[in-house]
Amino acid sequence: MTEKYDQVSIKVSEGGYNVISVAEWQKIDILKRIELMKEGKVTFLFEGKIATLGD
Amino acid sequence: MRQQVSPNDNHVELVINGESNPDMESKTFLVLTSVILALGMSSTALAQEFNATNHLWVLISFCLIFSMQAGFAMLESGSVPESNVYVVAFKNLIDWTLVSIAYFFIGFGIQFGLTSSGLFGSSFLLLNGLGYGTHAVGGWTYFMFQLAFAGTAATIVSGAIAGRTGFFAYYVFSILMGALIYPVFGHWAWGNGILSQGTLLTSMGYIDFAGSSVVHMTGGVASLVGAILIGPRLGRFGIDGKPRDPPSYPTSGALVVLGTLVLWFGWFGFNGGSTLVAGDFAGRVIFNTNLAASAASVAAFLHAKHLQGKRYIGNKIIGGTITGLVAITANSHMVAPIGALLIGIFAGIIHNIAYELLLKLKIDDAVGAVPVHLFGGMFGIISVALFGDAGIAAEFYKNVPIPLITGGMFAQLQVQIIGVLLNLLWVGVSSFAVYSLIKKFIGLRVSPEEEMAGVTLEGGVTVKKPEFHKMTEEELRSIAEGKAIEKKTMKVTIEETANERLVAWITSYMLMKDAKIEECKRMLIEKGWSRDDVERAAKKGGF
Numbered sequence: 001m002t003e004k005y006d007q008v009s010i011k012v013s014e015g016g017y018n019v020i021s022v023a024e025w026q027k028i029d030i031l032k033r034i035e036l037m038k039e040g041k042v043t044f045l046f047e048g049k050i051a052t053l054g055d
Numbered sequence: 056m057r058q059q060v061s062p063n064d065n066h067v068e069l070v071i072n073g074e075s076n077p078d079m080e081s082k083t084f085l086v087l088t089s090v091i092l093a094l095g096m097s098s099t100a101l102a103q104e105f106n107a108t109n110h111l112w113v114l115i116s117f118c119l120i121f122s123m124q125a126g127f128a129m130l131e132s133g134s135v136p137e138s139n140v141y142v143v144a145f146k147n148l149i150d151w152t153l154v155s156i157a158y159f160f161i162g163f164g165i166q167f168g169l170t171s172s173g174l175f176g177s178s179f180l181l182l183n184g185l186g187y188g189t190h191a192v193g194g195w196t197y198f199m200f201q202l203a204f205a206g207t208a209a210t211i212v213s214g215a216i217a218g219r220t221g222f223f224a225y226y227v228f229s230i231l232m233g234a235l236i237y238p239v240f241g242h243w244a245w246g247n248g249i250l251s252q253g254t255l256l257t258s259m260g261y262i263d264f265a266g267s268s269v270v271h272m273t274g275g276v277a278s279l280v281g282a283i284l285i286g287p288r289l290g291r292f293g294i295d296g297k298p299r300d301p302p303s304y305p306t307s308g309a310l311v312v313l314g315t316l317v318l319w320f321g322w323f324g325f326n327g328g329s330t331l332v333a334g335d336f337a338g339r340v341i342f343n344t345n346l347a348a349s350a351a352s353v354a355a356f357l358h359a360k361h362l363q364g365k366r367y368i369g370n371k372i373i374g375g376t377i378t379g380l381v382a383i384t385a386n387s388h389m390v391a392p393i394g395a396l397l398i399g400i401f402a403g404i405i406h407n408i409a410y411e412l413l414l415k416l417k418i419d420d421a422v423g424a425v426p427v428h429l430f431g432g433m434f435g436i437i438s439v440a441l442f443g444d445a446g447i448a449a450e451f452y453k454n455v456p457i458p459l460i461t462g463g464m465f466a467q468l469q470v471q472i473i474g475v476l477l478n479l480l481w482v483g484v485s486s487f488a489v490y491s492l493i494k495k496f497i498g499l500r501v502s503p504e505e506e507m508a509g510v511t512l513e514g515g516v517t518v519k520k521p522e523f524h525k526m527t528e529e530e531l532r533s534i535a536e537g538k539a540i541e542k543k544t545m546k547v548t549i550e551e552t553a554n555e556r557l558v559a560w561i562t563s564y565m566l567m568k569d570a571k572i573e574e575c576k577r578m579l580i581e582k583g584w585s586r587d588d589v590e591r592a593a594k595k596g597g598f
Contacts, residue, residue: 007289012496013497013498016497016500017503018494018498018500019289030532034528037531038531043502043504045289048289
């Protein structure tokens, strides 16, 4: 089973987030993306719900 | 151009059979003066008495407009899903408090202060120098009346971006709306409100009687820019691009209708009070306001029913009615009754077309603020030229030359179009800049978890997210690059006691994984849920 996402939510500040498209997400430098994920600032979304990438 | 009624215009106007009778007026005035003098009052005191009537009228009008804040709170909170009712209503309280402070500090001065090249005012900051006798009503009364307009412009935005916008982001935007965005365009269009001076638009003869552009277009443009930059609520549009119904359905139809009626009530002060003079002219304005709203309501209903397949018919009747109110706002002092009727009919139809257009463009305007305030406002401004009656305008503006009287409809139309374009430009660019700064430094939205559970004042639910730091670099890179990965190591922990909203969220979360019913239940129990909570979740999720 594979999972996918169509939007990405990124935490900007305490209580402040932005939702961007996959295209916008992929414009961000790859290392920065990984860093954001490691910091727990990224949530992947699919069809308006939280996407789970594996269990 | 705000209005050109001066304190000296306060006079007794006697109307017999619908027509003013100057002879009777003079006689009545003399008799009244004699009586009052006989009672020991001077003519100055008499003037003050009439002036007091105007003050009373304008202060009552302020209170009527303030009640619109309650109308917006009811309309907006009734239009959003139950999980967001409380916070949306709350935003209508918060924006009033913030705008009250921002407008006092700087906004009023920018709007009505001594002009700098016609672009912005630079006196009356902190209301220094504001006194009595500056216009038909004194400075303090005028400030409160104008504050009500500024508050309305800000609160329009709260509905459009409801359901996903963060509280702090909205605070910041409201402050800048009251301190900068609203007052600057207000200066261009109404900068001669206290001081006799020409500003960018007033010097051209631009007419926006009570704020179709100054208040409503400003709120509408800011709403549109916000709705685009913030993005739709999660799940508002399906993968096929079609809107999903539940988010747009009102939680409380009764609250929506009551809110609309409260707005309508407040609008009598919004437009009627803008004469600044108590008298029958205010009566004419209120008559036109009521007629246009009624016509718009009927037109929106018939149009939605017969030409749009009854889609969202309730929303369109409500929105169409308010669009009628918005459209008549710029011109209610200078149109004949038939003009008001036509403005209302067109406004209702324009609303419905704009409503569908936004859905087609996948712009999520949670309460339909953009069709009402932006499109209704634009139409109202243009209607000044299209439906303005030069005779009635001359009666109001007296010796002030306005393009409609001196050059005809096309001369006025030209100026009105310039005003519309300047509003779109200024509010569009400035609100884009403000939203962009908020997006970069604060973030415009709440977390997805909070959005799904319902935005709260406290800051949402605490659901632990996937622990990305435990994944390998290869897996992280794979996800970051947008590639699907094999289901494997990630562990999701849910550590929150079940409450109603969380149950709903967890249910949708589980369903999204395509898990079987029993598997869902088993997983929830493994995560520490009680069997009762699991059954409740199962019931709520419909599986």
